[in-house]
Amino acid sequence: MQFIALLLFLVxxxxxxxxxxxxxxxxxxxxxxxxxxxxxxxxxPLNPVWLIIRPFLVPLLQRPPFRDSIxxxxxxxxxxxxxxxTFFRELRCQTFIHVTPALNTLCTAEASAITEIVNRxxxxxxxxxxxxxxxxxxxxxxxxxxxxxxxxRKIVSPSFNEKxxxxxxxxxxxxxxxxxxxxxxxxxxxxxxVTSVSRDAMRLTLYVISYAGFGVTLLWPNAxxxxxSKAGENLExxxxxxxxxxxxxxxxxxMSYFQALNSLLNNLVPILLLPKIALNHLPIxxxxxxxxxxxxxxxxxxxxxxxxxxxxxxxxxxxxxxLMGALVKxxxxxxxxxxxxxxxxxxxxxxxxxxxxxxxxxxxxxxxLLAGHETxxxxxxxxxxxxxxxxxxxxxxQVDLDRIFAGRPISEWDYERDFSPLFSGMAGAVLAEELRxxxxxxxxxxxxxxISSPQALIVNGQKRFVPPGxxxxxxxxxxxxxxxxxxxxxxxxxxxxxxxxxxQDNDLEEFKPERWFRAANIPGTEQDEEGTxxxxxxxxxxxxxxxxxxxxxxxxxxxxxxxxxxxxxLGRRFAQVEALAVLAVIFxxxxxxxxxxxWATDAEVExxxxxxxxxxxxxxxxxxxxxxxxxxxxxxxxxxRKGAVPVRFVQRGSERFMF
Numbered sequence: 001m002q003f004i005a006l007l008l009f010l011v012x013x014x015x016x017x018x019x020x021x022x023x024x025x026x027x028x029x030x031x032x033x034x035x036x037x038x039x040x041x042x043x044x045p046l047n048p049v050w051l052i053i054r055p056f057l058v059p060l061l062q063r064p065p066f067r068d069s070i071x072x073x074x075x076x077x078x079x080x081x082x083x084x085x086t087f088f089r090e091l092r093c094q095t096f097i098h099v100t101p102a103l104n105t106l107c108t109a110e111a112s113a114i115t116e117i118v119n120r121x122x123x124x125x126x127x128x129x130x131x132x133x134x135x136x137x138x139x140x141x142x143x144x145x146x147x148x149x150x151x152x153r154k155i156v157s158p159s160f161n162e163k164x165x166x167x168x169x170x171x172x173x174x175x176x177x178x179x180x181x182x183x184x185x186x187x188x189x190x191x192x193x194v195t196s197v198s199r200d201a202m203r204l205t206l207y208v209i210s211y212a213g214f215g216v217t218l219l220w221p222n223a224x225x226x227x228x229s230k231a232g233e234n235l236e237x238x239x240x241x242x243x244x245x246x247x248x249x250x251x252x253x254x255m256s257y258f259q260a261l262n263s264l265l266n267n268l269v270p271i272l273l274l275p276k277i278a279l280n281h282l283p284i285x286x287x288x289x290x291x292x293x294x295x296x297x298x299x300x301x302x303x304x305x306x307x308x309x310x311x312x313x314x315x316x317x318x319x320x321x322x323l324m325g326a327l328v329k330x331x332x333x334x335x336x337x338x339x340x341x342x343x344x345x346x347x348x349x350x351x352x353x354x355x356x357x358x359x360x361x362x363x364x365x366x367x368x369l370l371a372g373h374e375t376x377x378x379x380x381x382x383x384x385x386x387x388x389x390x391x392x393x394x395x396x397x398q399v400d401l402d403r404i405f406a407g408r409p410i411s412e413w414d415y416e417r418d419f420s421p422l423f424s425g426m427a428g429a430v431l432a433e434e435l436r437x438x439x440x441x442x443x444x445x446x447x448x449x450x451i452s453s454p455q456a457l458i459v460n461g462q463k464r465f466v467p468p469g470x471x472x473x474x475x476x477x478x479x480x481x482x483x484x485x486x487x488x489x490x491x492x493x494x495x496x497x498x499x500x501x502x503x504q505d506n507d508l509e510e511f512k513p514e515r516w517f518r519a520a521n522i523p524g525t526e527q528d529e530e531g532t533x534x535x536x537x538x539x540x541x542x543x544x545x546x547x548x549x550x551x552x553x554x555x556x557x558x559x560x561x562x563x564x565x566x567x568x569x570l571g572r573r574f575a576q577v578e579a580l581a582v583l584a585v586i587f588x589x590x591x592x593x594x595x596x597x598x599w600a601t602d603a604e605v606e607x608x609x610x611x612x613x614x615x616x617x618x619x620x621x622x623x624x625x626x627x628x629x630x631x632x633x634x635x636x637x638x639x640x641r642k643g644a645v646p647v648r649f650v651q652r653g654s655e656r657f658m659f
Contacts, residue, residue, distance in 0.1 A: 024042075027099050039074060080478065094482065095113055097470070114557035114564070121565065137362045156327065161326075165415065167211065173413060176586065179203075180590065182200070195647075198639075198640065206218075208376075210261070216304075301362045305362060391655075423580060447471045491510070596617060
């Protein structure tokens with residue numbers, strides 16, 4: 001027995017090595033035959049074994065000669081964020097193939113190639129095998145392809161309408177006020193240092209999607225109390241953290257609605273990755289909590305679905321207003337008893353089949369929740385961070401907000417009147433620039449199915465053929481910074497580039513919302529201070545709704561934060577309405593400043609000259625930039641995974657750092 005174990009111990013690595021060598025040779029030949037530039041690495045950066053041993057090898061990989069090798073740097077799982085446009089510049093191309101033993105991956109930052117790929121959805125479909133784990137509640141629009149996807153889209157798409165967006169607007173405005181109140185914690189001039197913007201934005205977007213998605217209203221903890229809850233307080237530890245006003249739950253539950261939902265989202269990875277047998281038997285508390293929250297949230301979804309069916313059958317006034325209600329309505333569902341009665345009255349012997357099964361409705365509802373929660377929260381969080389690091393852009397935003405709202409109190413804000421000028425003004429430019437810098441997904445996946453033939457594609461200006469079985473990454477982080485596709489100027493500070501390796505000779509790594517406006521058309525200024533030149537409006541330019549029609553238009557495919565083509569994100573307007581409403585509430589009343597607690601006390605800052613204030617502020621900015629560059633990573637979305645940018649919210653007119 002020991003001999004067999006020893007033999008397996010020796011043979012398994014040898015077998016794996018031989019297999020890797022054979023498949024690597026095959027994949028290199030396929031890449032070479034394609035005529036597309038390629039880079040070889042000994043394994044895929046997402047290989048589980050590599051992910052385990054990589055932390056121990058990082059010190060070695062950061063030394064010469066590995067430090068300067070594309071092959072070594074490409075082994076980072078987060079290479080797209082860490083290096084951005086660097087590899088494309090070094091390889092002198094806009095598209096290359098990453099060759100590994102397991103598979104070949106075509107990586108492109110080329111606008112024309114991206115546009116061709118997303119528009120040829122039959123030749124370059126979404127690799128749905130990567131999304132099967134999202135079927136935990138039922139088949140949905142993201143995990144399906146072909147006729148099934150068209151069927152889901154036909155029913156899901158109408159749910160995202162102006163009625164829904166109006167709901168999102170008012171709920172976002174309401175919750176944003178409560179969130180700001182919690183940051184101020186009873187103070188009138190300045191908050192204490194806040195490090196919970198990310199967590200609080202997560203709470204807000206969760207509450208918004210709960211209301212707009214399921215008709216369940218949640219109140220901010222202690223929102224009606226004289227003293228608001230402490231910012232960033234653990235969501236699961238807050239007593240009475242929820243108030244259900246639209247829907248009453250009657251089934252027995254072991255967890256409250258909010259606890260089940262929040263716990264599921266915080267412990268989702270085990271549910272997505274572990275097989276059922278492991279989920280059922282692993283004696284690990286996190287796994288047990290994941291399973292419990294999954295079971296509880298499924299029960300809530302089933303109860304909500306029953307209520308939506310009953311309400312629709314009874315033709316209640318607000319039926320179908322939320323996304324789940326709209327799904328039920330779109331699927332042709334009414335309460336079963338009423339449907340049977342109706343058919344009997346008409347003398348029919350059969351009952352029509354609903355267009356989506358209950359599991360598919362629940363699956364799509366969960367997918368909408370998952371897709372719209374974390375990504376929008378990230379946009380709010382990073383917009384606040386970037387504006388804290390760029391006070392001049394923040395001032396222009398506030399000037400434009402003053403123009404739009406003209407002194408009207410927040411209670412008089414209106415979606416139909418106010419969203420359009422927000423979207424086409426400085427607020428829209430801030431959001432567009434944030435999404436250019438931090439798109440929700442750094443690499444949008446496509447592929448050429450293994451059973452298909454090689455697919456012709458124009459890359460790097462030449463017609464090439466992508467081999468079957470090749471995965472494709474639309475590298476949004478690089479496409480959004482491609483100097484061949486974006487108007488750009490010289491760097492603001494060549495001695496201190498915005499990125500250590502990418503685009504050091506231009507300003508595309510810098511946060512400049514002003515770049516989105518045509519010359520001499522920047523809100524809050526009399527002329528174009530950034531020197532941005534608009535791209536031609538000729539054929540091939542972007543004409544979708546990722547951005548306002550008043551902004552410059554980079555070539556189609558150069559800006560794809562919500563993907564593009566037929567499989568573009570259905571919820572992009574939902575996200576834009578939510579994020580802009582929240583930013584408008586915050587910056588119409590307050591300014592956000594980087595906290596300088598690590599270098600000076602409040603009393604010391606009060607005594608400083610303007611130049612002395614600038615010195616400590618620059619230290620805080622450098623620390624914030626380093627934090628965002630070194631601690632961002634991708635799980636379900638691109639997020640700051642370690643630490644937080646400390647900020648303070650200050651009543652407008654009481655700012656300490658006016659630069």
